[in-house]
Amino acid sequence: MPAADLPLLIEAVRMAGHVATGFVGKSAKRWDKPDGAGPVTEADLAVNDLLHKVLRQARPDYGWLSEETEDSSIRLGHDRVFIVDPIDGTRSFTEGADTWAHAIAVAEFGQVTSAVVYLPMRDLLYTAARGKGAYLNGVPIQTSAVTDFADATILAAKPTMAAKMWRSGVCPVFKPAYRPSLAYRLGLVAQAQFDGMLTLRPSWEWDIAAGALIVAEAGGAISNQRGASLRFNSADPRLDGVVAGGGLIHAALLDALA
Template sequence: MPAADLPLLIDVVRMAGRVATSFVGKSARRWDKPGGAGPVTEADLAVNDMLKHQLLLARPDYGWLSEETEDGAKRLMHDRVFIVDPIDGTRSFTEGGDTWAHAIAVAERGQVTAAVVFLPLRDLLYTAALGGGAFLNGAPIAASPVTSFEQACILAAKPALLGTVWGSGACPPFKPAYRPSLAYRLGLVAQGSFDGMLTLRPSWEWDIAAGALIVAEAGGTITNQRGGALLFNNPDPRLDGVVAGGSAIQAALLDALL
């Protein structure tokens, strides 16, 4: 049902943008999650509540997995599940930045079939449906054709640049860059603004699911850090890192990693 789900996701993600921007980032009440899981704000919870109500009202037979909802085994009984990050890049939001995003995906038996990533303060809407291509604000996008590290700009956090994670003992000679939202990083890779991205830490499904389909539909490749296919709605909703990019540079990144 990708064609039917995508318009729903587009409608509700724009609603999410209105809810989030009704809060002032720096003054929104915030607190830290237990176990060093990062910050959360009243805006995250308000967006989560709205999305859960609207999406499950429209699709009551779908399961639900969200960063801001206590997880349980019930979602595993559903063939289709919403995978949601109400605000990806909460630190950017609390600092008054504009690189935070809403990310919503539908996964069917492990495969993402419809996805949106929306940055309301930048008016950037990435969309994709399985087999239908990837788009930014309605225009088709395509991943980078770059083939060599010397020409490549890769989105990566500092731990992924350490020589200890690369087979040669040194980071390849690509130009590194960083953006705080994983969903936004994947959108940037899908549109070819950056040639690839990688994160080698365990990654929550809600950070990756929407962007994964958008990259793939833009002609890019995305896997875990060992080259394995990404499957979603797992009992433990964490992935073994993520490597994405235009197909040539993504393969080169995998080859260069330990």
């Protein structure tokens, strides 16, 4: 089934890009979600509506989990579920930047089997199906082989580098970098533009699911911050942080974390 789902996801995500780029980021109507959950725009909702229609019509027996749809326990009764972030990096979108992404995954019994991450403004399409490898614009990609922190560039927000986050009381010496979209960060790790990434905040499944498979199929490793495997379509769709990278850097990050 993964190979059968992937063409559908690719078609849908390109349609999403066409819809989203029809809005002008800085002038798109926006408002803030309750409880400090961040901004949302009319573009997020338009993309969500499109994807829900296209994907559910094609796979009516799949469940649905999306950032922009009120969650329902109904999805827990489905063996397969779409996990969708209509626009990952909404703040970037509203600023008129080009680092926002669409992310779509299919999870089967908790494991992602097909995934796409698409940055329409950069014409970057990351794809993966379980057991079939990971690709960027149709070209195979592979995670970094860097082994030492001194040679590594790690995608991480500033709070992650606080001394209390690390076992030794000091953040390892690596080159830090940042991108606003978690899905894009995982794509960048998968293509070895960066050696690893981590976020220690609770992370929503829709931010991570697609990128998680892409990293794994690119030969990398990904887990929560305690080293446990990631599972999706959980009753509470939040993960206990995320650590990803080439296998040795992933292991080194886990070992260094408090």
